[in-house]
Amino acid sequence: MSDTTVPVASQVGHRSLLEPDALLKKRRRKESWFKMLGLGAVMTGLFFLVVLIASIVYNGIPAFTQTYVTVPVTLPADKLDKTGNRNASEMRKVSTFGYRPLIEQALIDTLADQGISSPFEDGGDLADLLSDGAAADVRERVLRNTDLVGKTVEFDLLASSRIDGYYKGRVDRVSVERGMVLTPAHLDVADALHERGLIERRFNLEFITGADASDNRPEQAGVGVSLLGSLFMILVVVALAVPIGVAAAVYLEEFAPQNRFTDLIEVNISNLAAVPSIVFGILGLAAFIQFANLPQSAPLVGGLVLTLMSLPQIIIPARAALKAVPPSIRQAALGIGASRNQMVFQHVLPLAMPGILTGVIISLAQALGETAPLLLIGMVGYIASNYPEGFLDGFVSPNSALPAQIYEWSKRADPAFYERAWGGIIVLLVFMLAVNILAVVLRRRFERRW
Amino acid sequence: MSFGTLILAVIVIAAGAFFLSRRKVLGLADGDRRRLHSLPHYHGMHALLLAAVPALLLLFAWSVLQPVVVDRTAVSHLSGENYDTSGERSLAMSEVRRVADAIDGLIKGGKLNSDDLDGLSIDDLGRRLEETGIPVLADVPPQILDSARTYRSASAAGDLIKIGLVLLLALAGAAYGYSVAHPDLRARNRTEMGVRALLVAAACVAILTTFGIVLSLLFNTIEFFRIYPAHEFFLNLTWSPSFGGGSDLGIIPLLWGTLYISFIALLVAVPLGLFSAIYLAEYAHPKFRSVAKPLLEVLTGIPTIVYGLFALLIVGPALSSVYGRGGLGWMPSDTAVITAGLVMGIMLIPFVSSLSDDVINAVPQSMRDGSYGLGATKSETVRKVIVPAALPGIVGAILLAASRAIGETMIVVLGAGAAARMSLNPFEAMTTVTAKIVSQLTGDADFASPEALVAFALGMTLFVVTLGLNIVALAIVRRYREQYE
Numbered sequence: 001m002s003d004t005t006v007p008v009a010s011q012v013g014h015r016s017l018l019e020p021d022a023l024l025k026k027r028r029r030k031e032s033w034f035k036m037l038g039l040g041a042v043m044t045g046l047f048f049l050v051v052l053i054a055s056i057v058y059n060g061i062p063a064f065t066q067t068y069v070t071v072p073v074t075l076p077a078d079k080l081d082k083t084g085n086r087n088a089s090e091m092r093k094v095s096t097f098g099y100r101p102l103i104e105q106a107l108i109d110t111l112a113d114q115g116i117s118s119p120f121e122d123g124g125d126l127a128d129l130l131s132d133g134a135a136a137d138v139r140e141r142v143l144r145n146t147d148l149v150g151k152t153v154e155f156d157l158l159a160s161s162r163i164d165g166y167y168k169g170r171v172d173r174v175s176v177e178r179g180m181v182l183t184p185a186h187l188d189v190a191d192a193l194h195e196r197g198l199i200e201r202r203f204n205l206e207f208i209t210g211a212d213a214s215d216n217r218p219e220q221a222g223v224g225v226s227l228l229g230s231l232f233m234i235l236v237v238v239a240l241a242v243p244i245g246v247a248a249a250v251y252l253e254e255f256a257p258q259n260r261f262t263d264l265i266e267v268n269i270s271n272l273a274a275v276p277s278i279v280f281g282i283l284g285l286a287a288f289i290q291f292a293n294l295p296q297s298a299p300l301v302g303g304l305v306l307t308l309m310s311l312p313q314i315i316i317p318a319r320a321a322l323k324a325v326p327p328s329i330r331q332a333a334l335g336i337g338a339s340r341n342q343m344v345f346q347h348v349l350p351l352a353m354p355g356i357l358t359g360v361i362i363s364l365a366q367a368l369g370e371t372a373p374l375l376l377i378g379m380v381g382y383i384a385s386n387y388p389e390g391f392l393d394g395f396v397s398p399n400s401a402l403p404a405q406i407y408e409w410s411k412r413a414d415p416a417f418y419e420r421a422w423g424g425i426i427v428l429l430v431f432m433l434a435v436n437i438l439a440v441v442l443r444r445r446f447e448r449r450w
Numbered sequence: 451m452s453f454g455t456l457i458l459a460v461i462v463i464a465a466g467a468f469f470l471s472r473r474k475v476l477g478l479a480d481g482d483r484r485r486l487h488s489l490p491h492y493h494g495m496h497a498l499l500l501a502a503v504p505a506l507l508l509l510f511a512w513s514v515l516q517p518v519v520v521d522r523t524a525v526s527h528l529s530g531e532n533y534d535t536s537g538e539r540s541l542a543m544s545e546v547r548r549v550a551d552a553i554d555g556l557i558k559g560g561k562l563n564s565d566d567l568d569g570l571s572i573d574d575l576g577r578r579l580e581e582t583g584i585p586v587l588a589d590v591p592p593q594i595l596d597s598a599r600t601y602r603s604a605s606a607a608g609d610l611i612k613i614g615l616v617l618l619l620a621l622a623g624a625a626y627g628y629s630v631a632h633p634d635l636r637a638r639n640r641t642e643m644g645v646r647a648l649l650v651a652a653a654c655v656a657i658l659t660t661f662g663i664v665l666s667l668l669f670n671t672i673e674f675f676r677i678y679p680a681h682e683f684f685l686n687l688t689w690s691p692s693f694g695g696g697s698d699l700g701i702i703p704l705l706w707g708t709l710y711i712s713f714i715a716l717l718v719a720v721p722l723g724l725f726s727a728i729y730l731a732e733y734a735h736p737k738f739r740s741v742a743k744p745l746l747e748v749l750t751g752i753p754t755i756v757y758g759l760f761a762l763l764i765v766g767p768a769l770s771s772v773y774g775r776g777g778l779g780w781m782p783s784d785t786a787v788i789t790a791g792l793v794m795g796i797m798l799i800p801f802v803s804s805l806s807d808d809v810i811n812a813v814p815q816s817m818r819d820g821s822y823g824l825g826a827t828k829s830e831t832v833r834k835v836i837v838p839a840a841l842p843g844i845v846g847a848i849l850l851a852a853s854r855a856i857g858e859t860m861i862v863v864l865g866a867g868a869a870a871r872m873s874l875n876p877f878e879a880m881t882t883v884t885a886k887i888v889s890q891l892t893g894d895a896d897f898a899s900p901e902a903l904v905a906f907a908l909g910m911t912l913f914v915v916t917l918g919l920n921i922v923a924l925a926i927v928r929r930y931r932e933q934y935e
Contacts, residue, residue, distance in 0.1 A: 027827055027830070028827070030827075030829060031827045031828060031829045031830075033829075034828075034829035034832070034833075035729070035733055035828075035829070037725055038725045038726065038728050038729025038730075038732075038733055039729055039733075040725070041721070041722045041723075041724075041725030041726040041729060042725075042726045042729050042730065042734075042742055042746070044722055045722060045723075045726055045746050045749065045796075045799045045800070045803070046742065046745060046746065048749070048796045048799070049745060049746070049748060049749055051764075052749075052752070052756075052760055052796075055760065055764045056756070056760075059763070243652070244652045244655050245652075247648065247649045247652035247653070248649070248652040248653040248655065248656065250649055251646075251649035251650055251652065251653045252653055255646060255649060256653070264657065265653050265654070265656055265657060268656040268657050268659075268660045269656045270924065271660065271917060271920060271921075272656055272659060272660060274850070274853060274916065274917075274920040275663065275857075275913065275916065275917070276853075276856070276857025276858070276859070276884065276912060276913075276916055277857070277859065278857065278859045278884050278887055278888070278909070278912070279663060279667075279857075279909055279912060279913050280663075282663075282666060282667065282887070282891075282905070282906065282909045283659070283662055283663045283666050285666075285891065286666030286667075286669075286670060286906075287662050287666050290897065291514075291518070291666075292514050292517065293517040293521075308655075308659045311655060311656060311659070312656070315656070339638065339642060340642075341642040341645060341646070365751070366751075366753075368753075369752075369753025369754075369755065369756075370753065371753065371754060371755040371758075371859075371860050372754070372859035372860055372863075372884070372888070375859075375863075375888050375891075375892055376887075376888065376891050376892065378892075380892065392454060403753055403755045406755050406759065407755055407758070407860070407863075407864075410758070410759050410762060410763070410864060418759075418763055421759055422759070422763075425755075425756050425759065428753065428755075428756075429752070429756070432751070432753070436751070
């Protein structure tokens with residue numbers, strides 16, 4: 001009787017272990033749902049990133065090309081240089097109004113030469129094809145090279161922003177008809193010129209190096225001057241925030257005694273890291289401009305504000321980097337007779353430098369893209385049309401900054417400026433990307449595992 | 451002597467002190483470095499610090515304080531009914547500064563002899579300025595001219611004294627450093643004390659900054675409440691500033707807009723961020739995680755102006771084409787609460803996810819193992835064990851994200867609209883505290899008017915609210931972390 005088998009519990013339900021019951025099925029279904037939900041969240045985030053990048057690239061790339069019209073302009077000596085000396089300072093008396101009729105005539109002649117029929121009797125209407133700044137451009141080039149006077153010279157003149165938009169798909173016949181400036185007949189003429197290769201879209205270096213232009217000449221606007229403004233601000237940040245931030249981190253990590261005062265500093269730093277950037281703008285306005293009477297719109301003031309903003313961003317990673325240096329290094333240095341200062345500055349700090357640098361670079365990239373505080377210290381609304389006169393002047397003369405310039409363009413009425421704003425964003429992101437890649441490379445290069 | 455040259459002069463003096471002192475101690479020790487108390491360069495550094503630090507400190511302090519003192523002297527000339535309020539006086543002072551600058555320009559251009567200035571009447575000055583093409587100062591009262599003269603002479607005197615004192619202090623420091631230089635001098639200890647003092651000073655910049663923020667907000671806020679009643683500001687339900695005066699400056703509609711937009715942003719960011727964090731921490735293959743996590747974090751690195759433009763030109767029109775006039779007709783314009791909230795939510799996804807990732811990873815593995823051992827599935831473990839254990843940290847992360855959302859400026863300036871409105875419809879344009887700070891301070895308004903000063907009161911509110919949120923959030927996160935460590 002000993003080998004009588006006891007009935008196994010599982011046989012009672014007549015079901016194999018491998019066959020899941022209803023509850024288990026439900027739980028497994030829930031499990032896979034939950035997993036899909038998580039994956040969906042990650043994918044949604046990545047999807048937003050892709051949309052963002054795609055719209056920046058799609059909208060911004062056209063800003064780097066510009067439409068030019070090639071016109072042979074006759075430069076009559078009797079009108080441009082009455083004395084015949086070819087002296088640029090004398091020829092300066094002829095204003096852009098003196099050049100405008102020449103361009104208008106040149107356009108009429110070109111159409112006649114090419115056999116393009118146009119309904120325009122008046123050259124002035126025809127000149128709407130070109131940028132308002134075309135005459136100034138011709139004048140500038142003639143004054144630079146006075147030998148051109150008396151000859152017929154081929155000029156590549158900027159097309160007006162609407163013609164430019166027509167070739168970029170921003171403007172079509174319907175919207176032209178609704179607008180006041182151009183008529184569909186202008187587009188016919190432009191198409192005819194385009195067929196003959198006289199209107200062309202090409203790369204526009206002026207966008208990267210040029211200055212901002214007034215409201216009615218978006219085709220001339222560029223980011224060059226505001227980029228300089230940003231660079232001057234970053235110089236101020238590098239000169240002030242980096243030494244102060246690293247010094248503060250060294251003090252807190254290596255020297256500070258554990259007391260109330262140290263706690264106060266630490267609490268302050270962690271709170272400053274979370275203060276909204278606009279509040280730093282208010283500080284800049286009240287402290288630097290109202291109280292200390294520093295000039296408005298100056299990169300120096302912007303740099304000071306960004307310095308205060310990026311200090312916590314530098315101090316916090318720098319402390320982490322210092323903390324990561326193992327105590328054995330310190331003990332070894334002290335053991336062979338170094339003083340505490342020597343231990344810190346000759347051993348710990350150099351070893352922590354890669355980590356510190358990474359933090360510094362990331363905070364600089366952040367400072368480069370910061371906009372809100374700059375609005376309050378007057379870096380918006382100022383048209384950055386002049387290059388600074390020299391190195392020191394660059395710090396104090398009014399300027400814009402790249403993100404402030406983008407904001408300025410996004411507020412203007414003409415949609416042609418939106419394209420510029422997207423283009424400006426590409427320039428900004430390329431700079432930030434370059435800086436971040438530098439940080440990654442530095443970290444890879446010098447990273448040390450203890 | 452300009453600021454730059456003065457600094458350069460101090461540096462040159464300090465460098466001279468360094469080399470001379472080092473040579474002196476080496477000379478006294480007959481060139482035998484072993485007889486020195488400290489390494490030779492410490493003896494040099496000792497003199498260098500003595501020469502440079504006090505002089506540079508004086509220079510900076512003087513440069514900050516001089517304009518204040520000069521303003522006060524110049525303002526004493528402005529008496530009478532036109533200059534009663536501080537606003538009128540500050541306007542008059544900017545006029546004084548402009549006149550003084552114009553006079554400087556004339557003297558620089560050789561159009562005016564500085565000796566003739568005292569006899570000059572206001573009409574003469576106006577005429578001369580007109581000749582040089584400087585914009586004419588129409589109807590400058592004689593008081594302003596008097597004041598401008600005082601301003602100029604006081605600034606000139608101040609500059610002169612500054613240069614003298616700074617150079618004197620640098621030279622005195624250098625001389626003292628050189629005179630005490632001796633092989634037995636404890637130069638290293640003294641230098642290290644000096645360096646440590648500089649480090650402390652650098653660490654104190656953080657305190658000074660907070661102090662500066664509080665002071666600049668506080669003074670102007672008090673000034674604002676002096677001309678505009680506080681209960682009106684906190685309780686009035688309309689916001690309609692008019693630069694002519696008599697404006698309603700109630701903060702409630704702005705707070706409503708701020709909170710509504712932040713709420714929508716959190717509604718987007720919290721579920722997406724939290725689920726991303728859970729997936730990346732618990733489910734994802736390490737390879738997927740190493741790609742997806744940095745990519746998501748790119749979203750935090752993108753400047754807010756980019757998000758602002760994205761809201762204004764992409765998201766706004768896209769939403770408008772569905773819910774706007776062409777579609778359902780709920781959305782009167784491209785800029786709306788939903789536009790700004792959605793874009794801000796996208797920006798905050800990685801913020802929430804990386805903070806939650808940290809706290810989820812901080813939950814000890816033993817708790818997971820225990821749950822698995824009892825037969826729970828992964829999702830059950832997450833929902834019933836990990837999330838409850840990490841809840842305080844997650845709440846902290848959400849509070850930090852909320853404080854970010856409340857303080858965000860560029861997205862709402864570009865994407866939320868300009869009208870202060872209290873409505874429940876998320877498709878309507880509303881405005882926020884930050885957007886109004888920008889618009890009140892970037893106009894041409896007089897700084898002393900309530901319409902401009904209100905921005906400081908708004909800033910104060912913002913500062914207090916975000917600070918409170920942060921302190922609470924950090925306290926929660928910290929307490930939670932200590933639990934498991």
